[in-house]
Amino acid sequence: MTTPTMHPEMAKALALLTAGHTMQATAERTGWPIGRVRALINGQRGWLVDKNGRVYNPGRPGYKPQIPDGVDPADVERARQLLGDDSPRTVQFREPAPAKSKPAPAPAESPGQSQPPTPVKGSAAVDGLITTDLPIDKIHGNPGNIREQVGDVSELTASIRAHGLLQPLTVRPHPKVAGAYELLAGHRRHAAALDAGLDTVPVVIRPEVDDATAIEVMLVENVQRRDLNPMEKAEALGKLKGRGYTNALISSRTGIPDSTVSYLLALLELDEAGRQKVRTGEITAVEAVAAVRAFRKKQRRKQGGEERAWSWEPDYLTNTHPLARRAERMCNAREHTTRRRIGKVACGQCWETVIRGDERVVVAAEAQGEATA
Numbered sequence: 221m222t223t224p225t226m227h228p229e230m231a232k233a234l235a236l237l238t239a240g241h242t243m244q245a246t247a248e249r250t251g252w253p254i255g256r257v258r259a260l261i262n263g264q265r266g267w268l269v270d271k272n273g274r275v276y277n278p279g280r281p282g283y284k285p286q287i288p289d290g291v292d293p294a295d296v297e298r299a300r301q302l303l304g305d306d307s308p309r310t311v312q313f314r315e316p317a318p319a320k321s322k323p324a325p326a327p328a329e330s331p332g333q334s335q336p337p338t339p340v341k342g343s344a345a346v347d348g349l350i351t352t353d354l355p356i357d358k359i360h361g362n363p364g365n366i367r368e369q370v371g372d373v374s375e376l377t378a379s380i381r382a383h384g385l386l387q388p389l390t391v392r393p394h395p396k397v398a399g400a401y402e403l404l405a406g407h408r409r410h411a412a413a414l415d416a417g418l419d420t421v422p423v424v425i426r427p428e429v430d431d432a433t434a435i436e437v438m439l440v441e442n443v444q445r446r447d448l449n450p451m452e453k454a455e456a457l458g459k460l461k462g463r464g465y466t467n468a469l470i471s472s473r474t475g476i477p478d479s480t481v482s483y484l485l486a487l488l489e490l491d492e493a494g495r496q497k498v499r500t501g502e503i504t505a506v507e508a509v510a511a512v513r514a515f516r517k518k519q520r521r522k523q524g525g526e527e528r529a530w531s532w533e534p535d536y537l538t539n540t541h542p543l544a545r546r547a548e549r550m551c552n553a554r555e556h557t558t559r560r561r562i563g564k565v566a567c568g569q570c571w572e573t574v575i576r577g578d579e580r581v582v583v584a585a586e587a588q589g590e591a592t593a
Contacts, residue, residue: 226290233260234288239299242273262353262420264288269352278393278427351388353420354401356413360394362403362434376412385413388422390437392429401425404437432463436473450505451498454487461485486512537571538563547574 226234229250236246243261247254261267266277267285276283287296389406403410404426413421429437435456460470467485471478486509487498497503538544547566550573551559559567566574 230260231291231295233257234264234291235295235299236302237261237275238285238287238291238296240274240303241299243269244273258353262355268354268425271351351422351424354391354423356410356418356421358400359389359391359410359421359423360397360400360402361407361410362438370408370411373408373412373415376408377415380409380412380416380418385409385418385421388424390424390426392426392434392437395431402434404429404434432460432465435459435463449499449501450484451487451495454484457481457484458488483509489515535563537565539565541565543571543574543578547571550574 229252233246233250233252236249237243237257237260241249243254243257246252247257250257258269261269261275264275264285266279267275268278270276275285277285280286287293387406387409389410390404391401392404394400394402401423410421426437438456457470457474457476460473461467465473467478467481470476470481474481476484484505487495487505489512490498490508494503494508498505498508539548541547541563544563544565547570551561551566551570554570556567556570559569562568562571565571
């Protein structure tokens with residue numbers, strides 16, 4: 221088999237990266253801009269970049285990157301000799317702890333007996349970050365996303381086109397699709413990056429995060445966002461509750477006060493129509509929770525009363541009301557453009573005016589009928 225030819229400068233850069241040099245050190249030794257080094261890494265199958273800027277391959281034993289075709293192993297060995305003795309040779313998932321003493325050398329491994337490192341688990345899986353660039357087509361949406369709709373991302377798309385994606389997405393290795401990643405946080409940024417036509421995006425990879433931890437991570441990443449409505453927060457907390465989390469455990473894991481957890485979970489007692497009203501802002505979370513608590517109190521008074529979801533009665537003053545068109549015309553004629561329109565029809569004053577006018581017509585008609593009787 222003939223080894224494919226490669227430009228000497230490219231072979232030199234790949235040899236440096238394979239040997240364990242950082243992207244910055246490789247750029248300095250080759251005279252390349254850092255973006256060109258990053259593009260070279262993105263072109264290598266299975267290569268990722270750890271938090272210190274060194275490449276690794278999670279699909280190989282020891283996470284060691286393979287020597288690319290066209291690169292002389294002797295060049296890799298020479299590049300390795302340029303590294304200082306203190307340069308780490310392992311993937312840095314977390315900040316390395318200061319060494320108290322020089323560790324004893326590991327026993328030599330027999331050929332073919334090397335084993336992959338133990339996967340990161342527990343809190344290390346959440347705290348152990350790997351920052352790199354990934355092709356955007358390898359990032360899949362999360363079906364458990366707490367944000368149901370990303371909304372209008374046109375302004376964000378324009379910003380990304382002009383300045384790039386400044387804040388990395390948060391992902392985990394996809395639990396079902398090999399070589400792919402599942403989005404944990406940054407769904408609006410991901411949608412905007414797709415619209416902007418980006419091929420690669422910066423990401424923070426959280427390895428070995430299970431489904432429950434994934435919801436936890438999404439909550440922690442998103443719960444402080446002002447544009448996340450109370451119903452979205454409540455439904456995300458409900459998913460943790462459904463996995464056996466207590467209110468106290470949810471509070472400790474997410475940083476949300478225990479009283480707020482109980483408050484938001486009360487919204488889940490609404491029926492779907494009530495939940496939709498909270499999502500759209502037609503009723504506030506305060507009004508909905510107050511109604512749920514009143515309904516609970518009423519249910520407790522009933523001995524053996526059937527438990528059911530609380531639901532709102534249909535609104536009366538809507539566009540189906542017989543006086544709706546008259547009220548809307550009056551409100552438009554009076555140019556009440558800064559007032560809240562009840563039922564999205566007319567303001568309270570105009571509703572009252574047409575209702576009282578109709579009432580006077582009815583009273584007059586009844587009085588005339590009595591007079592002629």
